[in-house]
Amino acid sequence: MSTTARTALDLADDGEPLAELRRIREAQRALARAEAEQVRRARAREHSWxxxxxxxxxxxxxxxxxxGRR
Incomplete structure (x- = not known):
């Protein structure tokens, strides 16, 4: 398990569960956006699929x- 995932799980034990779930989901969306941006950058630099x-x-x-085709 990654340090980030472990940290997120550790923090989830201390807070209110629904608020923590929302916070985790928000972090997942931010990571998905960052991943998509890096894929766009890789394609712009002509890296292969x-x-x-x-x-x-x-x-x-x-x-x-x-x-692809976004």
Whole structure:
């Protein structure tokens, strides 16, 4: 488990559960936006879908389906 995930779980034990769930969901959305931006930057620099998929640890098809033609 990553340090960030562990930290989020540790913090969730101290706060009100619904507020913590909202905070975690907001963080997930921010990470998704950051990931999409980096994929756009990688494509602009002519990195292949295969290279992007490897960095994301998903298949080339999954990367293209998620981020292609946006």
């Amino acid at each position: 295969q290279a992007i998929a490897a960095a994301l640890e998903i298949s080339k098809q999954a990367a293209h389906k998620r981020y």
